[in-house]
Amino acid sequence: SKTISGKPLLAGDPHRGLDTPNCYYQNQITCPDFDVVGLSFPGCPGFPHFGHNEKVAWCVTHAMADYQDLYIEKFAPNSNGTTYQWKDKELDVESKEDTVKISGLSDHQITLKSTKHGPIISENASGTRGIAFKYTSIASINHGFEALIPQMTASSVSEADQAMEKWVDPCNNYMFVDVHGDIQYLNRGEVPVRTNENAWFPVPGWTGEHEWEGNIPFEKMPRSINPENGFIVTANNKIIGDQFPYYMALDYAPEFRAKRIVERIEGLDKATVEDMVSIHSERTSVPASVYVPHILNLDNLNPLQAQAQEILRNWIYAMDPDSTAPSIYSAFRWKLHVKVIGSLLGPLADQALVSGGRGAPTHMNHLAIRLIEGLKNDDPSLLPDGETWDATITQAFVEGVEYLRKTMGEDPESWAWGKLHYTNPTHTLADIFYNHKDLLNPPPVPMGGDGDTPQAGSFAMSKPFVMTGMSVARYVFDPSDWDNSRWIVPLGSSGHPGSPHYSDQTEIWSKVQVIKMAYTSEALAEIKVTEQKLIPINR
Numbered sequence: 001s002k003t004i005s006g007k008p009l010l011a012g013d014p015h016r017g018l019d020t021p022n023c024y025y026q027n028q029i030t031c032p033d034f035d036v037v038g039l040s041f042p043g044c045p046g047f048p049h050f051g052h053n054e055k056v057a058w059c060v061t062h063a064m065a066d067y068q069d070l071y072i073e074k075f076a077p078n079s080n081g082t083t084y085q086w087k088d089k090e091l092d093v094e095s096k097e098d099t100v101k102i103s104g105l106s107d108h109q110i111t112l113k114s115t116k117h118g119p120i121i122s123e124n125a126s127g128t129r130g131i132a133f134k135y136t137s138i139a140s141i142n143h144g145f146e147a148l149i150p151q152m153t154a155s156s157v158s159e160a161d162q163a164m165e166k167w168v169d170p171c172n173n174y175m176f177v178d179v180h181g182d183i184q185y186l187n188r189g190e191v192p193v194r195t196n197e198n199a200w201f202p203v204p205g206w207t208g209e210h211e212w213e214g215n216i217p218f219e220k221m222p223r224s225i226n227p228e229n230g231f232i233v234t235a236n237n238k239i240i241g242d243q244f245p246y247y248m249a250l251d252y253a254p255e256f257r258a259k260r261i262v263e264r265i266e267g268l269d270k271a272t273v274e275d276m277v278s279i280h281s282e283r284t285s286v287p288a289s290v291y292v293p294h295i296l297n298l299d300n301l302n303p304l305q306a307q308a309q310e311i312l313r314n315w316i317y318a319m320d321p322d323s324t325a326p327s328i329y330s331a332f333r334w335k336l337h338v339k340v341i342g343s344l345l346g347p348l349a350d351q352a353l354v355s356g357g358r359g360a361p362t363h364m365n366h367l368a369i370r371l372i373e374g375l376k377n378d379d380p381s382l383l384p385d386g387e388t389w390d391a392t393i394t395q396a397f398v399e400g401v402e403y404l405r406k407t408m409g410e411d412p413e414s415w416a417w418g419k420l421h422y423t424n425p426t427h428t429l430a431d432i433f434y435n436h437k438d439l440l441n442p443p444p445v446p447m448g449g450d451g452d453t454p455q456a457g458s459f460a461m462s463k464p465f466v467m468t469g470m471s472v473a474r475y476v477f478d479p480s481d482w483d484n485s486r487w488i489v490p491l492g493s494s495g496h497p498g499s500p501h502y503s504d505q506t507e508i509w510s511k512v513q514v515i516k517m518a519y520t521s522e523a524l525a526e527i528k529v530t531e532q533k534l535i536p537i538n539r
Helices: 144-153 157-166 256-266 273-280 286-295 303-313 325-352 362-376 389-408 434-440 506-510 521-527
Strands: 010-012 025-030 035-040 050-052 056-062 068-074 083-086 089-092 094-100 108-115 118-123 129-135 172-178 183-188 223-225 457-459 467-471 474-477 486-488
Touching: 010 056, 010 172, 010 273, 056 157, 056 474, 068 083, 108 129, 144 157, 157 172, 157 183, 256 273, 256 286, 273 474, 286 303, 286 325, 286 362, 286 389, 303 325, 303 389, 325 362, 325 389
Parallel strands: none
Antiparallel strands: 010 474, 025 035, 035 050, 050 056, 056 172, 068 129, 083 089, 094 108, 108 118, 118 129, 172 183, 183 223, 457 467, 474 486
């Protein structure tokens, strides 16, 4: 066993933008059929992502699977978009009229069209072509929610696995442990079987050559049960080898975060809950260990640049909020990316630099990885024509230091990472009710990490370095003693701005600390502050 209790531990933290109020809420549901505590979110029943009952705990990360395709439809000539071609047939386009009601304006009538491949999301001006969107969640009747009750009543990892057979979307790295000592990984969700061309481009819808041939069978989805190394790690990284017989995805997160987590776990003897919390706060940057040695070789620097270089010389690549070295490194890397992207993409660079939601920054992640590999191999192919790595790194470093001087002052010792890198929680209604923004918006807090570290803290290159992606909950489940489990959210357990619990966990969260996750009635009685009962009226 790798844990001090002899039972498994399950820990993690979902990463996304900071919703205000919280996306995830700390809840417990107790009834005759199950007793589950975990993190729920509005609009979805149960605890599909993170939780545990008396026997089993579960959690997810995004599997980065590809389960959406685009089809170019060829509308039949002179049909005005009412029929389309498929193989040697002419099929009717399904049309539906709908009304969009706009406050203060007249109603707007729209026509919704769909083909056998899904809804039409765009048409050309002449009405001869359209793009259909095929998506597992809407391609057929979605039975995904039928997995939630079996999930909450599972008594072993085997039952938790089978509970996910009807799960559709999203595709997740689903990890679960039980009180019997078993651990398991499952890639849950439906992934269609189709041609390799579907992976890369919108495909012709009229040929019939790119149709889905069902889904990857549930029993053949990637799994791992009680692996020999004694642990399982996922961090949105690639989870299958080249020998896997089905196409799953092209775009995965870099290996940097997963690599550091594995290194930390392998360094443990008998792991505890506290060890898992410590890994939550892991801030070592793998890319920094590649770039910084090259910065240290630069010469002909002015005194301020030389002082910044000297700060990096003693750095161990930890993106700590009170350290100045992460600011120097991050400003350099930002300038490097802007320079290279501007050269490669020209007028499209500004759009590429703006990350705009799940999947939008993926191409920039790939470019970041290729830059690092190019530097390792002294390959200048991505750099502006005629430039060398030495010249490019010198320019990026000089510009990065100048940015920090103008932004934070002449003294590099005052360039703490947390002054640049912080949260910016903004309530959806704050712009509308501007006079109440101080009540609606919780205070920002400085944070460590970046987009490459297990303690996530990504930001858009178009607006450095304010955080756009971070840990929106943290948890550690302990099956040896459920009351020894821990959790935290970035704001609080209430979504009401007037509640004392609206953002009372923020300071603890910012320090990467946790609070008790009470499960038993005895533990709840010890920590509860108030109790509210909703009693139905007998009629």
